[in-house]
Amino acid sequence: MALLRRKKKVVEEVEAPTPPPASLPDPPRTGEDGMRVMEDHRDYLLGLVEPLPYFGMSLLDAHGLTLCEDIRSETDLPAFDNSQMDGYAVRAEDIAAASQGEPLSLTVAGHVAAGDDGTEELAQGKAIKVMTGAPIPPGANAVVPLEFTDGGDEEVKVYEPVAPGEYVRVRGSDIHDGDQLMSRGQRLDARTIGLLAAAGIDKVLARPRPRVVVVSTGAELVDPGRPLERPGQIHDANSFMIAAAVKAEGCQVWRVQVASDEPEAVREAITDQLIRADLVITTGGVSKGDHDVVKQVMPSLGTCDFAEVAMQPGKPQGFGLIGEDRVPMIMLPGNPVSAYVSFQCFVRPVIRKLMGVEPLNHHPVRCVAGSVMRSAKGKLQFGRAIVREDNGRRLVDLVGGHSSHLLGDLAACNALVLLGEDTEVVNAGERVMVWMLDND
Ligand SMILES: Nc1nc2c(c(=O)[nH]1)N[C@H]1C(S)=C(S)[C@@H](COP(=O)(O)OP(=O)(O)OC[C@H]3O[C@@H](n4cnc5c(N)ncnc54)[C@H](O)[C@@H]3O)O[C@H]1N2
Numbered sequence: 001m002a003l004l005r006r007k008k009k010v011v012e013e014v015e016a017p018t019p020p021p022a023s024l025p026d027p028p029r030t031g032e033d034g035m036r037v038m039e040d041h042r043d044y045l046l047g048l049v050e051p052l053p054y055f056g057m058s059l060l061d062a063h064g065l066t067l068c069e070d071i072r073s074e075t076d077l078p079a080f081d082n083s084q085m086d087g088y089a090v091r092a093e094d095i096a097a098a099s100q101g102e103p104l105s106l107t108v109a110g111h112v113a114a115g116d117d118g119t120e121e122l123a124q125g126k127a128i129k130v131m132t133g134a135p136i137p138p139g140a141n142a143v144v145p146l147e148f149t150d151g152g153d154e155e156v157k158v159y160e161p162v163a164p165g166e167y168v169r170v171r172g173s174d175i176h177d178g179d180q181l182m183s184r185g186q187r188l189d190a191r192t193i194g195l196l197a198a199a200g201i202d203k204v205l206a207r208p209r210p211r212v213v214v215v216s217t218g219a220e221l222v223d224p225g226r227p228l229e230r231p232g233q234i235h236d237a238n239s240f241m242i243a244a245a246v247k248a249e250g251c252q253v254w255r256v257q258v259a260s261d262e263p264e265a266v267r268e269a270i271t272d273q274l275i276r277a278d279l280v281i282t283t284g285g286v287s288k289g290d291h292d293v294v295k296q297v298m299p300s301l302g303t304c305d306f307a308e309v310a311m312q313p314g315k316p317q318g319f320g321l322i323g324e325d326r327v328p329m330i331m332l333p334g335n336p337v338s339a340y341v342s343f344q345c346f347v348r349p350v351i352r353k354l355m356g357v358e359p360l361n362h363h364p365v366r367c368v369a370g371s372v373m374r375s376a377k378g379k380l381q382f383g384r385a386i387v388r389e390d391n392g393r394r395l396v397d398l399v400g401g402h403s404s405h406l407l408g409d410l411a412a413c414n415a416l417v418l419l420g421e422d423t424e425v426v427n428a429g430e431r432v433m434v435w436m437l438d439n440d
């Protein structure tokens with residue numbers, strides 16, 4: 001059968017992986033301030049990863065993933081004419097004169113339920129009792145709903161006529177054999193999965209969920225739920241926040257904490273993770289401090305690029321192709337808001353490229369500033385903000401200040417306002433561009 005042929009093909013097909021580059025190409029040019037433009041850095045990283053190879057997987061495993069084939073239906077849907085109602089299959093012309101005052105009686109010649117083969121022919125002047133989904137018997141051309149009758153089992157009185165075709169779900173009225181059900185590049189959601197299942201398709205070619213390891217580093221870190229035992233310790237927010245954001249993109253995620261600034265501890269923890277990772281994300285240890293251990297250690301494990309990007313938050317950034325398999329690794333700054341904004345700018349597009357999801361980047365949305373906004377010149381400022389509808393306009397207001405430790409404000413916002421590097425002040429009523437944040 002055609003469906004089985006397709007299934008076999010899909011299971012066997014596997015895309016050959018594209019190996020990562022052997023070394024890092026020249027980095028983007030910096031400005032006079034020695035910093036990179038955010039988009040240049042993002043495009044540089046995007047140029048260093050390839051979509052994960054697709055393979056045949058079962059429908060539910062592919063939920064949220066990107067399809068790598070066009071899928072055509074190999075059946076009509078419905079595959080046969082069937083009843084839309086519990087009632088009686090009839091010839092509409094036999095009951096054309098039925099009315100409340102003068103019901104017409106028909107002999108009930110059979111019963112057909114959903115799942116029955118329904119091959120019994122309907123003779124003129126008879127009715128066959130049918131349940132919703134039951135095949136329409138040959139010879140019938142309409143269904144009288146139970147409510148238009150006395151519900152009889154041997155004889156049925158019909159009180160209302162129905163037109164030919166009424167309450168019949170015609171073969172192919174939903175989908176025709178050969179119709180395109182889904183296209184390459186489309187993401188499988190609950191609705192498209194339902195459609196493919198209805199068409200008998202159980203396997204699809206899709207790119208897998210990236211396996212992402214999120215590693216937080218820092219001697220001060222303690223897992224939430226555990227007591228802070230000495231002054232200077234803090235609870236680890238980043239590994240949870242970034243792991244959640246990664247998961248919301250559809251990845252498989254592991255969270256690892258290295259509560260140490262010892263180079264050996266960091267080296268060992270990262271090395272241990274490489275085996276299961278398509279992407280490693282670290283937070284912390286990439287600026288200029290004495291204990292910025294990620295920046296110190298990673299060059300010994302792979303080819304790395306450390307840069308300052310003209311943005312706030314999120315200035316210090318690192319990238320590497322790590323270990324024998326040159327696993328991509330994005331090293332985010334430790335300040336929580338910096339890590340989150342960097343996720344939106346760099347990690348999210350990279351994940352989307354691995355998954356084959358378009359568009360890779362946030363689509364900026366035009367809004368009107370609800371109040372004055374200030375920004376430091378020379379850097380792209382990502383202000384945490386709340387966007388709300390106001391008389392058909394989208395008004396946006398900043399939440400709190402620009403500092404990178406303000407997690408309360410980050411949790412309260414639903415958007416990031418992009419204040420360009422030449423912007424110092426935006427007055428109320430002026431236009432600004434924002435990135436709406438997904439429900440992550
Ligand atoms: N002299 C300079 N100092 C700093 C610069 C600079 O240019 N010159 N850049 C600043 C900027 S901007 C940022 S952003 C941070 C980035 O620092 P690191 O990536 O090295 O991060 P850490 O020093 O490890 O931590 C920074 C900050 O964030 C807290 N943190 C770290 N991890 C977590 C976590 N998992 N959960 C919650 N909070 C975390 C950490 O305790 C620090 O307070 O550097 C500036 N410094």
Ligand code: MOO
Nearest residue numbers: 313314315338404
């Ligand atoms: O880049 Mo840092 O992110 O300004 O705080």
